[in-house]
Amino acid sequence: MEEIKLGMVGLGTVGSGVLEMVQKHAAKISAVTGRKLALKTVVVRNLAKHAAVAQQVHLTTDLNEILTDPEIQIVVEVMGGIHPAKEVITQLLTAHKHVVTANKDLIATEGAKLIELARANHCDLLYEASVAGGIPILRTIADSFAADQITEVKGIVNGTTNYILTQMAQQHWSYEQALQKAQELGFAEADPTNDVKGKDAAYKMVILSQFSFGTRVPVAAVATEGIDQVAAQDVAQAAAFGYTIKLVGVARLAGDGLFVEVAPALVNRHHPLAEVNNENNAVMVRGQAVGDTLFYGPGAGGLPTANSVLSDITTVMKNMILKTNGNSFNRYSKQLALAESAAVKDRYYLALTLPDQPGEMQKLTTEMAKLNASFSQIVQQAGQNGQARVMIITHEMSKAQLAQLQAALAALKTATLHCAYRVIE
């Protein structure tokens, strides 16, 4: 049986998973593709650190060993980060290697240039593993929603923050306590900024938007709010109202435009996303024809993510056999403008403190009435220092109305708005 040789750059959690799968699942891969797959060369930074696997695969610190090896036709990039991953992939594509990557940061920010470079070199550039780890969401959107008009894609696309929010809800911990536990267990990095600030999820929403709507949204245009300001008392109040707080990425047609956001949201406890706990991810795709579909699975981890890498590798192998390499992973393009804030309508959970005095609540309700905004649930709790804490679930209002309300509350000076979280029924 003909052998196809693979190279890899990086040998961390995902890279080790790829090595393990190529070895353990060799029979299945051969049965499906009709070719043997062998991992020939892995580029690492530190040879000594990986001495244990040096028996199984050739390790080197020199990328040229892959670039100049005509036997290696497919290369996996799992080093992560934007530099030097961008330069590495650029060199690989220029050397006519097909590239499979799990690098969401890079694809979200520099994807357009790399996709064009791949096309110019008749190479495949696939990146299923860049979104939602083990969930095959990109290929599914590209292939199985090709004829449907997606109107919304939303989901829990970051495992670290979902783990932290799950622990806050289940253990009644503060954000700081839950983060510390997540770091101890390896679910959060020592520097968790990219995860907890929502940046990682924003990268993924950029890629999901491109597949779902054909629209390139710059990362900077994704309204992004992390979970580091989520208060234990709002988690508790959300539960009392019948909701769970999740970090939800959403990309949605609104008016003539596209609205993309990453922010904490209250998810109704009967909504399928409410049951997605710990490090798991789920993406809900709403199609005009198909209605609501949900794709659930592990959002991170070496082997789950490696499975997505391997699904890309077997796709490249199939393309090599059929001589159909060089076609874009996502074939849908339709550049939409960003949605007007008046067209983006949701219900919101608002938490405020007000002086615990007669007339203060009336000021709040007056401001809301002026904006034609109303609420469906309200709870007031005695707070400290003569302050009352008021928690509200509003009826549907637009982003524009919300901004006006925020400005009006700021002008009142006496009221402090702690959070405004979207409500998902």
Added chain:
Amino acid sequence: MEEIKLGMVGLGTVGSGVLEMVQKHAAKISAVTGRKLALKTVVVRNLAKHAAVAQQVHLTTDLNEILTDPEIQIVVEVMGGIHPAKEVITQLLTAHKHVVTANKDLIATEGAKLIELARANHCDLLYEASVAGGIPILRTIADSFAADQITEVKGIVNGTTNYILTQMAQQHWSYEQALQKAQELGFAEADPTNDVKGKDAAYKMVILSQFSFGTRVPVAAVATEGIDQVAAQDVAQAAAFGYTIKLVGVARLAGDGLFVEVAPALVNRHHPLAEVNNENNAVMVRGQAVGDTLFYGPGAGGLPTANSVLSDITTVMKNMILKTNGNSFNRYSKQLALAESAAVKDRYYLALTLPDQPGEMQKLTTEMAKLNASFSQIVQQAGQNGQARVMIITHEMSKAQLAQLQAALAALKTATLHCAYRVIE
């Protein structure tokens, strides 16, 4: 832009959905495939019945209008049933037409011959819509699990029975009441036999087994139990134990073999399948590398199923452009034997009636002890005519042990076993 012309045989719910999608989503289809798609000719049995759409598309009762039309390259078969669908598809493939079908009965029973015929004629034969309506599960297993070893695939793959069981659980209705309501609302056929006896789900498990394990299982080899014997009191007792009764199809590696079954099962209320209600479907795929993934969506309905048909059509269009037609939808083949019953282990829910007399319960526990089977939960209720009703959840036992227990209880003569349902935690 080049136009690709489509034919269709059948114009029921799914066929009407296909017609609607081809018209409404023409722009998206063109954007993704680079070709215009037009539905040229539809074969129906009764022209008068479809007079309303005769303005939009050419209707005929004569299949030859498609067979002999060189312009029509792709044909959708949505007439359903085995005959004459088999003869129609045979003629279409022989005439070198690519075929897309939603026909699970036919693919499950005659798929092998038709797939071979398609291959011999260099034609595509795709059938994503045959399993789980709008959920793109077959293509996902074929493409995204190509390198993983699937160890179990299980799910709720029949919308009618799930609607009935959901109503039984939520409204506390009997099976007969829930069936009648389902028929009134159009969720169940006038003759619901194929659905309620589990046959339809068995067809789908045959197709899922082929994609997941590469193994062809004859429909007759799928142990199949329907929902028509599910008693309201077992639905209630399951709820009291913390479970929901669902009709679950399972295909699982067990020992050296493959175990495939369709039967009512108790699903733990925290399991993702427990939240799949009404006519929705969900399929859970367990991979050695990826772990548990779940794919959820509408299991039936014209437009959702049409979306799966259209995803197949766009795949055929892509293959036509790349000149790669004629490759099998499922490329994995590994014929496994059926599992030995001693290797298939589960926990069970048992409901029995016993004479309400001293010593009877001891006889039951003695039989279980002889088989080295034990239970984790037990409830006894006073019944009628001096009979007690006993409901048990066992610890894990094999299918072989369960058969021995059933034989022993039958030999006792005083005990009647009403049901033995698998328990899914």
